[in-house]
Amino acid sequence: MVIYFVGSIMKVRDIKLENRFTAAFAADPETGNHRRQVTGAAYSWVRPQKARAPKLVAVSQTLAEQLDLQWSEDSAEDWAEVFSGSKIGEAWKPYAACYGGHQFGQWAGQLGDGRAINLGELSTRTGHVTLQLKGAGPTPYSRNADGFAVLRSSVREFLCSEAMYFLGIPTTRALCLVATGDQVLRDMMYDGNAAYEPGAVVCRVAPDFIRFGNFEIFAARQEHELLRAMADYTITHHYAHLGKPGPETYLAFFREVAEKTLDMVIHWLRVGFVHGVMNTDNMSILGLTIDYGPYGWLEAYDENWTPNTTDRESKRYGFGQQANISLWNLWKLGNALYPLIGAAEGLQQILEDYPQQYKLKYEAMMRAKLGLFTTQHEDINQIRVLLDLMSRDAIDYNLFFRWLSDFVPENDQFLNILIQKTSYLPDSSKPPIQNGWEQWMAWYAQRLLLEAKTQEQKKQHMDGANPAFIIRNYMAHEAILLAEKGDYSRIQHFLELMKKPYECSPATDAWMTKSPDWAFEKPGCSMLSCSS
Numbered sequence: 001m002v003i004y005f006v007g008s009i010m011k012v013r014d015i016k017l018e019n020r021f022t023a024a025f026a027a028d029p030e031t032g033n034h035r036r037q038v039t040g041a042a043y044s045w046v047r048p049q050k051a052r053a054p055k056l057v058a059v060s061q062t063l064a065e066q067l068d069l070q071w072s073e074d075s076a077e078d079w080a081e082v083f084s085g086s087k088i089g090e091a092w093k094p095y096a097a098c099y100g101g102h103q104f105g106q107w108a109g110q111l112g113d114g115r116a117i118n119l120g121e122l123s124t125r126t127g128h129v130t131l132q133l134k135g136a137g138p139t140p141y142s143r144n145a146d147g148f149a150v151l152r153s154s155v156r157e158f159l160c161s162e163a164m165y166f167l168g169i170p171t172t173r174a175l176c177l178v179a180t181g182d183q184v185l186r187d188m189m190y191d192g193n194a195a196y197e198p199g200a201v202v203c204r205v206a207p208d209f210i211r212f213g214n215f216e217i218f219a220a221r222q223e224h225e226l227l228r229a230m231a232d233y234t235i236t237h238h239y240a241h242l243g244k245p246g247p248e249t250y251l252a253f254f255r256e257v258a259e260k261t262l263d264m265v266i267h268w269l270r271v272g273f274v275h276g277v278m279n280t281d282n283m284s285i286l287g288l289t290i291d292y293g294p295y296g297w298l299e300a301y302d303e304n305w306t307p308n309t310t311d312r313e314s315k316r317y318g319f320g321q322q323a324n325i326s327l328w329n330l331w332k333l334g335n336a337l338y339p340l341i342g343a344a345e346g347l348q349q350i351l352e353d354y355p356q357q358y359k360l361k362y363e364a365m366m367r368a369k370l371g372l373f374t375t376q377h378e379d380i381n382q383i384r385v386l387l388d389l390m391s392r393d394a395i396d397y398n399l400f401f402r403w404l405s406d407f408v409p410e411n412d413q414f415l416n417i418l419i420q421k422t423s424y425l426p427d428s429s430k431p432p433i434q435n436g437w438e439q440w441m442a443w444y445a446q447r448l449l450l451e452a453k454t455q456e457q458k459k460q461h462m463d464g465a466n467p468a469f470i471i472r473n474y475m476a477h478e479a480i481l482l483a484e485k486g487d488y489s490r491i492q493h494f495l496e497l498m499k500k501p502y503e504c505s506p507a508t509d510a511w512m513t514k515s516p517d518w519a520f521e522k523p524g525c526s527m528l529s530c531s532s
Contacts, residue, residue: 012075012082017092017120020128021208024233025226028098028140036140037110042214042226043095048085048117049137049147051201053181056080057155057483058491060162062499063173063205067124083203084178085117085136094119096139097209100217101281102332104316107220111213111281112141115149118209128237130208131175135201148184152524154200155480155491157292161204163471163498164289169267170260171289172206177491179483189309190529198484206288210234212333213281219336228340234285251346254337258330258350259357260287265326266361269319270369271467272298272397276308276528278317278325280332294528297472299515300394300424301387307473307528323362327354368465369401370444371458373451382443389436394424396514398470405462408455409445424514467501469508473526474519 025042033046056076064071071079081087088094096113103111117139119131134157135149154177164171180199187194210230218227232245235253242252264287268275275282276294284290296307303320311317317325334347341347366383367375390400400422407414415437448458471494479490497507504512519525 012069012078014089015069015122017089017122017131018128019093020121020237021097021118021130021233022093022095025229027095030140033138033140035138035142035144038098038112038140039221040223040226041098042230043097043118044140045093046096046117046139047088047094048133048201050086051081051084051178051180051182051199054080054084054086054201055179055181056083057151057177057179057200057488058158058495059176060158060174060495063162063175066126067122067129067175067205069175079176080178083133083176084180084201085133088119092120094133096141097214098141098217099211099213099281100220101211101213101279102216102329103279103281104311104314105328108279108281109220110141110217111143113139114142114145115139115147116204116209127207129205132204132206132209133201134204135180135199146184148180148182148199149201150184150186150197151179151200151483152188152197152480153293154202155483156295156476157202157204159471159476159479159491159494159498160292160295161289162495163501164273166498167267167271167467167470167501169271169273169289170264170287172204172209172284175203175205177202188529189523189527206284206290207286208234208238209290210285211281211290212283212285212329212336214285215333215336216280219339222339224339227336231337231340238286247341247343250337250340251350254334254347255350257285257287257333258354261326261330262323262354262358262361263287264289265322266358266365268322269362270365270465271470272319274298274305274307274317274319275322276306276311276317278322278329280329283326283329283333296526296528297470298397299472299520301390301397301400303387303391307526309527309529323358327351327358330354365465368461371405371451371453371462372447373453373461376447376450378443379447382440382447385436385440389440392436393419395419396422396424398467399512399514401462401466402468402512405459405466407441407444409448415441422514463502468504468512469497469501471498472511472515472519473524473528474515474522475511477519477522477524480524 028038028041028044031045038044056079094117096117098112101108101111115135117133117136121128121130138147158174158177161171161174178201182199183196184199185194185196214230235245239253242249274296282291294308298319304315304318306315306318363380403418482490
Protein backbone atom coordinates (compact mmCIF):
# COMPACT_ATOMS: atom_id res chain seq x y z
CA MET A 1 0.00 0.00 0.00
CA VAL A 2 1.24 3.48 -0.76
CA ILE A 3 0.35 6.74 0.92
CA TYR A 4 1.10 10.10 -0.60
CA PHE A 5 2.52 12.23 2.16
CA VAL A 6 3.29 15.89 1.50
CA GLY A 7 4.26 15.14 -2.05
CA SER A 8 6.29 12.00 -1.34
CA ILE A 9 5.25 8.38 -1.84
CA MET A 10 5.70 6.41 1.36
CA LYS A 11 4.48 3.18 2.84
CA VAL A 12 2.07 3.87 5.66
CA ARG A 13 4.38 2.31 8.22
CA ASP A 14 7.06 4.79 7.14
CA ILE A 15 5.01 7.90 7.86
CA LYS A 16 7.31 10.39 9.54
CA LEU A 17 5.94 11.15 12.98
CA GLU A 18 7.32 13.83 15.26
CA ASN A 19 7.67 13.62 19.01
CA ARG A 20 6.94 17.15 20.20
CA PHE A 21 4.98 16.09 23.27
CA THR A 22 7.45 13.53 24.57
CA ALA A 23 10.42 15.83 23.88
CA ALA A 24 8.88 18.54 26.05
CA PHE A 25 8.36 16.51 29.24
CA ALA A 26 10.00 14.06 31.55
CA ALA A 27 9.26 10.42 30.75
CA ASP A 28 8.28 7.74 33.22
CA PRO A 29 11.66 6.08 33.96
CA GLU A 30 10.01 2.70 34.39
CA THR A 31 9.41 1.02 31.05
CA GLY A 32 7.50 -2.11 32.03
CA ASN A 33 3.87 -2.22 30.93
CA HIS A 34 2.18 -2.87 34.26
CA ARG A 35 -0.37 -0.84 36.19
CA ARG A 36 1.17 1.67 38.55
CA GLN A 37 1.15 5.21 39.87
CA VAL A 38 3.40 7.39 37.73
CA THR A 39 4.86 10.44 39.42
CA GLY A 40 7.25 13.11 38.20
CA ALA A 41 6.43 12.36 34.55
CA ALA A 42 3.87 13.34 31.90
CA TYR A 43 3.78 10.03 30.04
CA SER A 44 4.98 6.44 29.85
CA TRP A 45 6.46 4.62 26.87
CA VAL A 46 4.23 1.78 25.71
CA ARG A 47 3.70 -0.24 22.55
CA PRO A 48 0.36 -1.46 21.20
CA GLN A 49 -0.42 -5.15 21.26
CA LYS A 50 -0.42 -7.07 18.02
CA ALA A 51 -3.92 -7.89 16.76
CA ARG A 52 -4.74 -11.49 15.86
CA ALA A 53 -6.30 -10.78 12.44
CA PRO A 54 -6.69 -7.03 11.79
CA LYS A 55 -9.19 -6.03 9.11
CA LEU A 56 -9.99 -2.53 7.92
CA VAL A 57 -13.66 -1.74 8.53
CA ALA A 58 -13.91 1.89 7.44
CA VAL A 59 -11.85 4.94 6.52
CA SER A 60 -12.81 8.60 6.69
CA GLN A 61 -11.63 9.51 3.23
CA THR A 62 -12.30 13.18 3.94
CA LEU A 63 -9.89 13.16 6.86
CA ALA A 64 -7.37 11.01 5.02
CA GLU A 65 -7.26 13.58 2.23
CA GLN A 66 -6.91 16.44 4.72
CA LEU A 67 -3.90 14.63 6.20
CA ASP A 68 -2.41 14.02 2.73
CA LEU A 69 -3.00 10.30 3.19
CA GLN A 70 -4.41 8.52 0.16
CA TRP A 71 -5.50 4.93 0.14
CA SER A 72 -7.06 2.35 -2.15
CA GLU A 73 -8.77 -0.97 -1.59
CA ASP A 74 -5.47 -2.66 -2.39
CA SER A 75 -3.88 -0.96 0.60
CA ALA A 76 -6.52 -2.02 3.14
CA GLU A 77 -4.39 -4.79 4.63
CA ASP A 78 -1.47 -2.48 5.31
CA TRP A 79 -3.75 0.14 6.86
CA ALA A 80 -5.29 -2.52 9.09
CA GLU A 81 -1.91 -3.69 10.35
CA VAL A 82 -0.59 -0.20 11.05
CA PHE A 83 -3.70 1.36 12.55
CA SER A 84 -4.48 -1.63 14.74
CA GLY A 85 -1.03 -1.13 16.25
CA SER A 86 0.26 -4.44 14.89
CA LYS A 87 3.02 -2.75 12.88
CA ILE A 88 4.80 0.30 14.24
CA GLY A 89 7.21 2.43 12.24
CA GLU A 90 10.83 1.98 13.30
CA ALA A 91 11.21 5.63 14.31
CA TRP A 92 7.86 5.89 16.07
CA LYS A 93 7.82 6.28 19.84
CA PRO A 94 4.32 5.45 21.10
CA TYR A 95 3.31 6.55 24.57
CA ALA A 96 0.41 6.91 26.99
CA ALA A 97 -0.18 10.21 28.80
CA CYS A 98 -0.56 10.66 32.55
CA TYR A 99 -3.51 12.73 33.78
CA GLY A 100 -6.07 12.79 36.56
CA GLY A 101 -9.62 14.01 36.87
CA HIS A 102 -12.87 14.49 38.71
CA GLN A 103 -15.34 11.75 37.91
CA PHE A 104 -19.00 12.37 38.76
CA GLY A 105 -17.91 15.23 41.00
CA GLN A 106 -15.27 13.32 42.96
CA TRP A 107 -11.50 13.54 42.65
CA ALA A 108 -10.37 10.20 41.19
CA GLY A 109 -6.62 10.75 41.31
CA GLN A 110 -4.48 9.34 38.52
CA LEU A 111 -6.39 8.17 35.47
CA GLY A 112 -4.37 8.54 32.27
CA ASP A 113 -4.55 6.93 28.84
CA GLY A 114 -5.88 3.57 29.96
CA ARG A 115 -6.82 2.33 26.50
CA ALA A 116 -5.32 5.01 24.27
CA ILE A 117 -1.81 4.94 22.82
CA ASN A 118 -0.41 7.98 21.04
CA LEU A 119 1.71 7.18 18.00
CA GLY A 120 3.12 10.69 17.63
CA GLU A 121 2.49 13.93 15.75
CA LEU A 122 2.01 14.21 12.01
CA SER A 123 2.91 17.41 10.18
CA THR A 124 0.32 18.33 7.54
CA ARG A 125 -0.38 21.28 5.28
CA THR A 126 -2.87 22.61 7.83
CA GLY A 127 -0.79 22.01 10.96
CA HIS A 128 0.24 19.28 13.35
CA VAL A 129 -2.07 16.53 14.52
CA THR A 130 -1.61 13.67 16.96
CA LEU A 131 -2.48 10.14 15.88
CA GLN A 132 -3.89 8.04 18.69
CA LEU A 133 -5.03 4.42 18.78
CA LYS A 134 -7.96 3.69 21.06
CA GLY A 135 -8.32 0.06 22.06
CA ALA A 136 -4.84 -1.19 21.13
CA GLY A 137 -4.00 -2.73 24.49
CA PRO A 138 -3.11 -1.99 28.10
CA THR A 139 -0.93 0.80 29.42
CA PRO A 140 0.40 1.63 32.90
CA TYR A 141 -2.80 3.68 33.35
CA SER A 142 -5.28 0.89 32.57
CA ARG A 143 -5.97 0.26 36.27
CA ASN A 144 -8.22 -2.82 36.40
CA ALA A 145 -9.13 -2.76 32.70
CA ASP A 146 -7.54 -4.53 29.73
CA GLY A 147 -6.93 -1.54 27.47
CA PHE A 148 -8.93 -2.97 24.57
CA ALA A 149 -12.12 -1.77 22.91
CA VAL A 150 -14.98 -3.68 21.33
CA LEU A 151 -16.38 -3.19 17.84
CA ARG A 152 -19.64 -1.91 19.31
CA SER A 153 -18.16 1.11 21.07
CA SER A 154 -15.62 1.70 18.30
CA VAL A 155 -18.29 1.97 15.61
CA ARG A 156 -20.14 4.47 17.77
CA GLU A 157 -17.05 6.63 18.26
CA PHE A 158 -15.99 6.42 14.63
CA LEU A 159 -19.39 7.46 13.30
CA CYS A 160 -20.19 10.12 15.86
CA SER A 161 -16.86 11.94 15.82
CA GLU A 162 -17.03 12.27 12.04
CA ALA A 163 -20.72 13.24 12.19
CA MET A 164 -19.94 15.99 14.67
CA TYR A 165 -17.22 17.35 12.40
CA PHE A 166 -19.61 17.72 9.48
CA LEU A 167 -22.22 19.26 11.78
CA GLY A 168 -19.68 22.02 12.43
CA ILE A 169 -19.04 21.07 16.05
CA PRO A 170 -15.49 21.17 17.49
CA THR A 171 -14.41 17.55 17.86
CA THR A 172 -11.67 15.01 17.69
CA ARG A 173 -11.77 13.05 14.44
CA ALA A 174 -11.61 9.39 13.45
CA LEU A 175 -9.30 8.39 10.61
CA CYS A 176 -10.17 4.72 10.44
CA LEU A 177 -11.74 1.77 12.21
CA VAL A 178 -10.06 -1.64 12.36
CA ALA A 179 -11.49 -4.93 13.60
CA THR A 180 -8.74 -6.80 15.44
CA GLY A 181 -9.96 -10.39 15.13
CA ASP A 182 -9.64 -10.74 18.90
CA GLN A 183 -12.43 -11.40 21.38
CA VAL A 184 -12.82 -8.95 24.28
CA LEU A 185 -14.75 -9.70 27.47
CA ARG A 186 -17.23 -6.94 28.40
CA ASP A 187 -20.09 -6.50 30.84
CA MET A 188 -21.93 -3.90 28.79
CA MET A 189 -24.56 -2.94 31.38
CA TYR A 190 -22.47 -3.72 34.49
CA ASP A 191 -25.09 -6.26 35.56
CA GLY A 192 -22.92 -9.36 35.85
CA ASN A 193 -23.64 -10.63 32.35
CA ALA A 194 -20.21 -10.37 30.79
CA ALA A 195 -19.74 -11.78 27.30
CA TYR A 196 -17.05 -11.92 24.64
CA GLU A 197 -17.37 -9.45 21.78
CA PRO A 198 -15.28 -8.68 18.69
CA GLY A 199 -12.45 -6.23 19.36
CA ALA A 200 -11.61 -3.10 17.39
CA VAL A 201 -9.31 -0.08 17.30
CA VAL A 202 -10.15 3.49 16.26
CA CYS A 203 -7.39 5.77 15.04
CA ARG A 204 -8.31 9.12 16.54
CA VAL A 205 -6.92 12.42 15.29
CA ALA A 206 -6.74 15.83 16.97
CA PRO A 207 -4.32 18.75 17.18
CA ASP A 208 -3.73 17.45 20.69
CA PHE A 209 -5.41 15.20 23.25
CA ILE A 210 -4.48 17.33 26.29
CA ARG A 211 -7.31 17.45 28.83
CA PHE A 212 -8.20 19.43 31.92
CA GLY A 213 -6.94 16.41 33.82
CA ASN A 214 -3.41 16.83 32.43
CA PHE A 215 -3.20 19.98 34.56
CA GLU A 216 -5.16 18.70 37.54
CA ILE A 217 -2.85 15.76 38.23
CA PHE A 218 0.26 17.93 38.58
CA ALA A 219 -1.54 20.54 40.69
CA ALA A 220 -2.91 17.85 43.00
CA ARG A 221 0.56 16.37 43.43
CA GLN A 222 2.13 19.83 43.76
CA GLU A 223 4.42 19.00 40.83
CA HIS A 224 4.43 22.64 39.84
CA GLU A 225 7.30 22.48 37.38
CA LEU A 226 5.45 19.84 35.38
CA LEU A 227 2.29 21.93 35.68
CA ARG A 228 4.12 24.96 34.30
CA ALA A 229 5.66 22.88 31.53
CA MET A 230 2.22 21.58 30.54
CA ALA A 231 0.79 25.10 30.42
CA ASP A 232 3.79 26.45 28.48
CA TYR A 233 3.65 23.60 25.98
CA THR A 234 -0.08 24.06 25.39
CA ILE A 235 0.25 27.82 24.96
CA THR A 236 3.30 27.58 22.72
CA HIS A 237 1.72 25.06 20.35
CA HIS A 238 -1.98 25.95 20.49
CA TYR A 239 -2.39 29.44 21.96
CA ALA A 240 0.76 31.16 20.70
CA HIS A 241 -1.21 34.30 19.81
CA LEU A 242 -1.55 34.98 23.55
CA GLY A 243 2.16 35.72 23.85
CA LYS A 244 5.03 34.49 25.95
CA PRO A 245 3.96 32.26 28.86
CA GLY A 246 3.66 34.08 32.18
CA PRO A 247 0.99 34.90 34.79
CA GLU A 248 -0.97 37.26 32.51
CA THR A 249 -0.75 34.84 29.61
CA TYR A 250 -1.88 31.94 31.79
CA LEU A 251 -4.95 33.99 32.73
CA ALA A 252 -5.66 34.85 29.09
CA PHE A 253 -5.20 31.17 28.28
CA PHE A 254 -7.81 30.20 30.86
CA ARG A 255 -10.23 32.80 29.50
CA GLU A 256 -9.91 31.41 25.98
CA VAL A 257 -10.31 27.80 27.15
CA ALA A 258 -13.51 28.89 28.91
CA GLU A 259 -14.76 30.55 25.72
CA LYS A 260 -13.98 27.52 23.57
CA THR A 261 -15.61 25.18 26.07
CA LEU A 262 -18.77 27.27 26.15
CA ASP A 263 -18.93 27.48 22.35
CA MET A 264 -18.64 23.70 22.17
CA VAL A 265 -21.49 23.17 24.65
CA ILE A 266 -23.72 25.68 22.82
CA HIS A 267 -23.22 23.59 19.69
CA TRP A 268 -24.18 20.46 21.64
CA LEU A 269 -27.39 22.12 22.78
CA ARG A 270 -28.15 23.30 19.26
CA VAL A 271 -28.22 19.77 17.82
CA GLY A 272 -29.48 17.93 20.91
CA PHE A 273 -26.22 16.11 21.69
CA VAL A 274 -25.65 14.71 25.18
CA HIS A 275 -22.06 13.76 25.99
CA GLY A 276 -23.03 11.53 28.87
CA VAL A 277 -19.83 11.60 30.92
CA MET A 278 -18.44 15.12 31.31
CA ASN A 279 -15.74 14.24 33.79
CA THR A 280 -12.79 16.63 33.82
CA ASP A 281 -10.58 13.99 32.23
CA ASN A 282 -13.02 14.03 29.29
CA MET A 283 -12.70 17.79 28.74
CA SER A 284 -10.34 18.91 25.97
CA ILE A 285 -8.09 21.89 26.65
CA LEU A 286 -8.76 22.88 23.02
CA GLY A 287 -12.53 22.94 23.39
CA LEU A 288 -13.07 19.77 21.37
CA THR A 289 -15.69 17.10 21.92
CA ILE A 290 -13.63 14.16 23.13
CA ASP A 291 -14.19 10.60 24.35
CA TYR A 292 -17.40 9.35 22.76
CA GLY A 293 -18.69 6.85 25.28
CA PRO A 294 -22.31 6.78 26.52
CA TYR A 295 -23.38 9.72 24.34
CA GLY A 296 -26.85 10.19 22.91
CA TRP A 297 -29.18 12.51 21.01
CA LEU A 298 -32.34 14.03 22.38
CA GLU A 299 -35.43 12.46 20.99
CA ALA A 300 -38.45 13.33 23.12
CA TYR A 301 -37.41 16.66 24.63
CA ASP A 302 -36.31 16.21 28.23
CA GLU A 303 -33.77 18.52 29.84
CA ASN A 304 -32.87 15.84 32.39
CA TRP A 305 -32.31 13.06 29.91
CA THR A 306 -28.96 11.29 30.01
CA PRO A 307 -27.94 8.22 27.99
CA ASN A 308 -25.54 7.06 30.72
CA THR A 309 -26.95 4.28 32.91
CA THR A 310 -24.37 5.12 35.59
CA ASP A 311 -25.89 8.61 35.77
CA ARG A 312 -29.52 7.53 35.63
CA GLU A 313 -30.29 8.41 39.24
CA SER A 314 -28.40 11.69 39.71
CA LYS A 315 -28.68 12.91 36.09
CA ARG A 316 -25.57 14.97 36.70
CA TYR A 317 -24.73 14.95 32.99
CA GLY A 318 -28.25 15.37 31.60
CA PHE A 319 -28.86 17.49 28.50
CA GLY A 320 -29.87 20.63 30.36
CA GLN A 321 -27.00 20.36 32.86
CA GLN A 322 -24.17 20.41 30.35
CA ALA A 323 -23.49 24.16 30.54
CA ASN A 324 -23.47 24.06 34.36
CA ILE A 325 -21.16 21.05 34.38
CA SER A 326 -18.76 22.69 31.94
CA LEU A 327 -18.59 25.65 34.34
CA TRP A 328 -17.98 23.31 37.29
CA ASN A 329 -15.18 21.65 35.32
CA LEU A 330 -13.69 25.05 34.50
CA TRP A 331 -13.61 25.86 38.22
CA LYS A 332 -11.48 22.74 38.69
CA LEU A 333 -9.19 23.75 35.85
CA GLY A 334 -8.91 27.25 37.32
CA ASN A 335 -7.91 25.75 40.66
CA ALA A 336 -5.23 23.73 38.89
CA LEU A 337 -3.83 26.81 37.14
CA TYR A 338 -3.88 28.97 40.27
CA PRO A 339 -0.31 28.06 41.36
CA LEU A 340 0.98 29.51 38.08
CA ILE A 341 -0.96 32.75 38.41
CA GLY A 342 -0.73 33.39 42.13
CA ALA A 343 -3.95 35.40 42.34
CA ALA A 344 -7.56 34.25 42.35
CA GLU A 345 -9.32 37.45 41.27
CA GLY A 346 -8.77 37.09 37.52
CA LEU A 347 -9.73 33.43 37.49
CA GLN A 348 -12.81 34.10 39.55
CA GLN A 349 -13.92 36.94 37.27
CA ILE A 350 -13.72 34.73 34.20
CA LEU A 351 -15.82 32.09 35.92
CA GLU A 352 -18.35 34.65 37.14
CA ASP A 353 -18.68 36.03 33.61
CA TYR A 354 -19.48 32.58 32.25
CA PRO A 355 -23.21 32.45 33.12
CA GLN A 356 -23.90 35.77 31.38
CA GLN A 357 -21.90 34.69 28.34
CA TYR A 358 -23.86 31.45 28.30
CA LYS A 359 -27.17 33.33 28.45
CA LEU A 360 -26.24 35.55 25.49
CA LYS A 361 -24.92 32.71 23.35
CA TYR A 362 -27.73 30.33 24.20
CA GLU A 363 -30.41 32.87 23.32
CA ALA A 364 -28.65 33.72 20.05
CA MET A 365 -28.44 30.02 19.19
CA MET A 366 -32.14 29.45 19.92
CA ARG A 367 -33.12 32.45 17.84
CA ALA A 368 -31.18 30.96 14.94
CA LYS A 369 -33.07 27.68 15.39
CA LEU A 370 -36.32 29.67 15.17
CA GLY A 371 -35.24 31.73 12.15
CA LEU A 372 -35.11 34.99 14.09
CA PHE A 373 -32.52 37.53 12.97
CA THR A 374 -33.18 40.26 15.53
CA THR A 375 -33.58 40.42 19.31
CA GLN A 376 -36.87 41.12 21.06
CA HIS A 377 -37.41 41.27 24.81
CA GLU A 378 -40.12 38.60 24.81
CA ASP A 379 -38.05 36.04 22.88
CA ILE A 380 -36.50 34.20 25.80
CA ASN A 381 -39.85 33.86 27.59
CA GLN A 382 -41.44 32.38 24.48
CA ILE A 383 -38.48 30.06 23.94
CA ARG A 384 -39.07 28.78 27.46
CA VAL A 385 -42.78 28.32 26.73
CA LEU A 386 -41.93 26.35 23.60
CA LEU A 387 -39.49 24.05 25.38
CA ASP A 388 -42.04 23.40 28.14
CA LEU A 389 -44.60 22.41 25.51
CA MET A 390 -42.09 20.16 23.80
CA SER A 391 -41.27 18.49 27.11
CA ARG A 392 -44.93 18.04 28.06
CA ASP A 393 -45.87 16.51 24.71
CA ALA A 394 -42.68 14.50 24.15
CA ILE A 395 -41.70 16.32 20.96
CA ASP A 396 -38.70 15.15 18.97
CA TYR A 397 -36.13 17.94 19.36
CA ASN A 398 -34.37 17.81 16.00
CA LEU A 399 -37.33 16.95 13.82
CA PHE A 400 -39.50 19.71 15.28
CA PHE A 401 -37.06 22.52 14.60
CA ARG A 402 -36.06 21.19 11.19
CA TRP A 403 -39.66 20.96 9.97
CA LEU A 404 -40.63 24.24 11.64
CA SER A 405 -38.65 25.98 8.90
CA ASP A 406 -41.54 25.18 6.51
CA PHE A 407 -44.05 27.10 8.62
CA VAL A 408 -46.12 29.78 6.92
CA PRO A 409 -48.92 31.54 8.83
CA GLU A 410 -51.42 30.87 6.04
CA ASN A 411 -51.31 27.09 6.57
CA ASP A 412 -53.99 26.35 9.17
CA GLN A 413 -53.10 22.65 9.33
CA PHE A 414 -49.34 23.07 9.72
CA LEU A 415 -49.28 22.98 13.52
CA ASN A 416 -51.50 19.92 13.82
CA ILE A 417 -49.42 17.99 11.28
CA LEU A 418 -46.14 19.02 12.92
CA ILE A 419 -47.23 17.86 16.37
CA GLN A 420 -48.52 14.56 15.01
CA LYS A 421 -45.24 13.90 13.18
CA THR A 422 -42.93 14.77 16.07
CA SER A 423 -44.72 13.73 19.30
CA TYR A 424 -43.78 10.42 20.92
CA LEU A 425 -47.00 10.34 22.95
CA PRO A 426 -49.52 7.64 21.98
CA ASP A 427 -52.28 9.05 19.78
CA SER A 428 -54.80 8.62 22.58
CA SER A 429 -52.65 10.76 24.90
CA LYS A 430 -51.99 13.66 22.57
CA PRO A 431 -53.66 16.83 23.86
CA PRO A 432 -55.65 19.14 21.60
CA ILE A 433 -53.40 21.57 19.83
CA GLN A 434 -55.29 24.45 21.43
CA ASN A 435 -53.66 23.49 24.73
CA GLY A 436 -50.83 26.00 24.60
CA TRP A 437 -49.62 25.37 21.08
CA GLU A 438 -51.98 27.71 19.23
CA GLN A 439 -51.05 30.61 21.52
CA TRP A 440 -47.37 29.98 20.99
CA MET A 441 -47.72 29.61 17.24
CA ALA A 442 -49.71 32.84 17.09
CA TRP A 443 -46.85 34.61 18.86
CA TYR A 444 -44.34 33.01 16.48
CA ALA A 445 -46.27 34.09 13.41
CA GLN A 446 -46.37 37.67 14.64
CA ARG A 447 -42.73 37.54 15.64
CA LEU A 448 -41.68 36.49 12.15
CA LEU A 449 -43.44 39.56 10.73
CA LEU A 450 -40.99 41.75 12.65
CA GLU A 451 -38.06 40.27 10.76
CA ALA A 452 -38.93 41.63 7.31
CA LYS A 453 -37.41 38.49 5.80
CA THR A 454 -38.79 36.27 3.08
CA GLN A 455 -39.87 32.70 3.76
CA GLU A 456 -36.87 31.54 1.74
CA GLN A 457 -34.46 33.61 3.86
CA LYS A 458 -36.03 32.37 7.07
CA LYS A 459 -35.93 28.75 5.96
CA GLN A 460 -32.31 29.01 4.86
CA HIS A 461 -31.38 30.52 8.24
CA MET A 462 -33.17 27.80 10.17
CA ASP A 463 -31.94 24.93 8.01
CA GLY A 464 -28.38 26.09 8.65
CA ALA A 465 -28.92 25.71 12.40
CA ASN A 466 -31.09 22.57 12.45
CA PRO A 467 -29.64 19.44 10.83
CA ALA A 468 -31.68 17.19 8.58
CA PHE A 469 -29.53 14.19 9.49
CA ILE A 470 -28.10 13.11 12.81
CA ILE A 471 -26.69 9.68 13.60
CA ARG A 472 -29.26 8.64 16.19
CA ASN A 473 -28.27 5.84 18.54
CA TYR A 474 -30.62 3.30 16.98
CA MET A 475 -28.99 3.94 13.60
CA ALA A 476 -25.54 3.29 15.01
CA HIS A 477 -26.94 0.21 16.76
CA GLU A 478 -28.22 -1.21 13.47
CA ALA A 479 -24.85 -0.52 11.84
CA ILE A 480 -23.14 -2.33 14.74
CA LEU A 481 -25.34 -5.43 14.41
CA LEU A 482 -24.45 -5.69 10.73
CA ALA A 483 -20.76 -4.99 11.37
CA GLU A 484 -20.59 -7.81 13.93
CA LYS A 485 -21.67 -10.10 11.07
CA GLY A 486 -18.97 -8.70 8.79
CA ASP A 487 -21.27 -6.37 6.86
CA TYR A 488 -19.90 -2.82 6.93
CA SER A 489 -22.25 -1.37 4.30
CA ARG A 490 -24.40 0.55 6.78
CA ILE A 491 -21.32 2.27 8.23
CA GLN A 492 -20.37 3.38 4.73
CA HIS A 493 -23.92 4.53 4.05
CA PHE A 494 -23.96 6.74 7.14
CA LEU A 495 -20.49 8.10 6.36
CA GLU A 496 -21.85 9.43 3.08
CA LEU A 497 -25.05 10.87 4.57
CA MET A 498 -23.28 12.73 7.36
CA LYS A 499 -21.12 14.71 4.93
CA LYS A 500 -24.02 17.07 4.20
CA PRO A 501 -26.14 16.94 7.34
CA TYR A 502 -28.00 20.20 6.69
CA GLU A 503 -29.16 19.24 3.20
CA CYS A 504 -32.19 17.14 2.37
CA SER A 505 -31.99 14.34 -0.17
CA PRO A 506 -33.97 11.16 -0.88
CA ALA A 507 -31.37 9.19 1.12
CA THR A 508 -31.56 11.63 4.04
CA ASP A 509 -35.36 11.75 3.99
CA ALA A 510 -35.48 8.02 4.69
CA TRP A 511 -33.87 8.66 8.10
CA MET A 512 -35.79 11.85 8.96
CA THR A 513 -38.23 10.11 11.24
CA LYS A 514 -38.77 9.52 14.94
CA SER A 515 -36.81 6.76 16.58
CA PRO A 516 -38.75 3.48 16.70
CA ASP A 517 -40.39 2.43 19.96
CA TRP A 518 -38.01 -0.49 20.47
CA ALA A 519 -35.02 1.88 20.58
CA PHE A 520 -36.09 3.39 23.91
CA GLU A 521 -35.62 0.17 25.87
CA LYS A 522 -32.86 -1.46 23.84
CA PRO A 523 -29.39 -1.72 25.42
CA GLY A 524 -27.00 0.04 23.09
CA CYS A 525 -29.63 2.60 22.00
CA SER A 526 -31.05 4.52 24.94
CA MET A 527 -29.33 2.51 27.67
CA LEU A 528 -25.57 2.91 27.51
CA SER A 529 -22.66 2.48 29.85
CA CYS A 530 -19.10 3.75 29.81
CA SER A 531 -18.17 0.56 27.94
CA SER A 532 -20.69 1.32 25.20
